[in-house]
Amino acid sequence: MALASGVRFAPRALLRPWALLRGTTLGRTEPAAGGGGDGARRFGSQRVLVEPDAASGVAVMKLRNPSNALSLELLTELVISLEKLENDKTFRGIILTSDCPRVFCAGLDLTEICGRNPAHCAEYWKAMQELWLRMYLSSLVLVAAINGACPAGGCIIALSCDCRVLADNPKYRIGLNETLLGIIAPFWLKDTYVNTIGHRASEQALQLGSLFPPAEALQVGLVDQVVPEDQVQSTALSEMARWLAVPDHARQLTKNMMRKATADRLLRQRDADTQNFVSFVCRDSIQKSLQAYLEKLRQRKG
Numbered sequence: 131m132a133l134a135s136g137v138r139f140a141p142r143a144l145l146r147p148w149a150l151l152r153g154t155t156l157g158r159t160e161p162a163a164g165g166g167g168d169g170a171r172r173f174g175s176q177r178v179l180v181e182p183d184a185a186s187g188v189a190v191m192k193l194r195n196p197s198n199a200l201s202l203e204l205l206t207e208l209v210i211s212l213e214k215l216e217n218d219k220t221f222r223g224i225i226l227t228s229d230c231p232r233v234f235c236a237g238l239d240l241t242e243i244c245g246r247n248p249a250h251c252a253e254y255w256k257a258m259q260e261l262w263l264r265m266y267l268s269s270l271v272l273v274a275a276i277n278g279a280c281p282a283g284g285c286i287i288a289l290s291c292d293c294r295v296l297a298d299n300p301k302y303r304i305g306l307n308e309t310l311l312g313i314i315a316p317f318w319l320k321d322t323y324v325n326t327i328g329h330r331a332s333e334q335a336l337q338l339g340s341l342f343p344p345a346e347a348l349q350v351g352l353v354d355q356v357v358p359e360d361q362v363q364s365t366a367l368s369e370m371a372r373w374l375a376v377p378d379h380a381r382q383l384t385k386n387m388m389r390k391a392t393a394d395r396l397l398r399q400r401d402a403d404t405q406n407f408v409s410f411v412c413r414d415s416i417q418k419s420l421q422a423y424l425e426k427l428r429q430r431k432g
């Protein structure tokens with residue numbers, strides 16, 4: 131971590147050379163609609179589209195998986211896209227949003243942990259930890275432009291950003307609803323919640339599995355702005371400008387000072403956290419309820 135320079139403090143050694151890039155098209159670049167020079171070249175993969183604007187130093191990263199459930203592939207592609215932007219000194223900020231109607235991110239892809247063997251569940255959870263660590267400690271400014279539902283793991287992604295703008299639609303609820311699914315948020319999600327909305331509000335919201343509609347999310351401090359849906363992107367850009375007005379080194383070191391202890395706690399206990407996750411989700415009772423929940427989701431669709 132090159133803390134002294136204040137430029138890159140995301141722990142680079144975190145990224146593992148996962149051999150799971152099956153089916154991905156990472157690194158492919160294509161001209162953005164309307165053409166343009168280097169500043170308008172977008173890149174991405176099947177599940178993540180990156181639209182970089184070199185002139186402003188801001189890239190828009192769009193999730194485009196079905197329901198943006200965090201599959202292993204999506205997690206991997208997000209980490210790689212993030213790293214690519216962090217390594218390019220042109221970029222100072224990322225706006226993270228969804229290309230999927232009505233859903234920002236549906237949280238963990240439950241098919242990755244339902245009916246899978248322990249080794250797969252472990253690989254999956256390590257990828258989830260990796261993305262959170264990468265985002266939470268990113269040297270770039272991350273603004274979440276939340277244009278859809280944002281439950282559980284979706285909320286984690288939003289919480290790892292520096293700022294959250296939520297579309298004012300009562301269906302777009304946000305929060306950590308794990309308890310209602312019979313699962314328990316691990317300590318680092320709890321810590322992130324507490325860091326954002328405080329201890330008492332987290333205690334209540336975590337136990338009750340609250341999913342907050344926009345006005346309540348704003349009131350509790352889970353999001354920073356609630357705006358009409360057609361103003362989410364422009365508001366995210368204005369927020370970005372506000373954050374980028376601060377000298378990078380001062381903002382980055384301050385971010386690190388605020389977040390490092392929380393990230394270090396997971397880094398120290400990463401293997402134990404993975405084992406806890408695996409033994410928890412592989413229990414017969416948990417597998418049965420995951421199965422039933424997935425079935426309900428599929429039926430609800432019809």
Ligand SMILES: CCCCC/C=C\C/C=C\CCC/C=C/C(=O)SCCNC(=O)CCNC(=O)[C@H](O)C(C)(C)COP(=O)(O)OP(=O)(O)OC[C@H]1O[C@@H](n2cnc3c(N)ncnc32)[C@H](O)[C@@H]1OP(=O)(O)O
Binds near residue numbers: 199308313
């Ligand atoms: C003491 C020991 C402690 C140990 C602790 C250790 C570990 C603890 C364990 C876990 C902690 C993990 C923390 C995070 C948890 C999660 O993220 S769990 C996932 C929570 N997410 C949800 O509950 C969201 C479920 N989905 C929805 O509510 C809706 O789908 C929606 C996101 C609001 C979107 O609605 P709509 O646009 O109407 O889309 P559909 O409902 O029709 O869905 C479309 C298809 O997508 C599938 N799908 C949706 N969500 C998921 C998902 N999360 N995973 C997998 N698949 C999902 C849905 O089934 C549809 O599929 P088909 O098209 O029918 O195939």
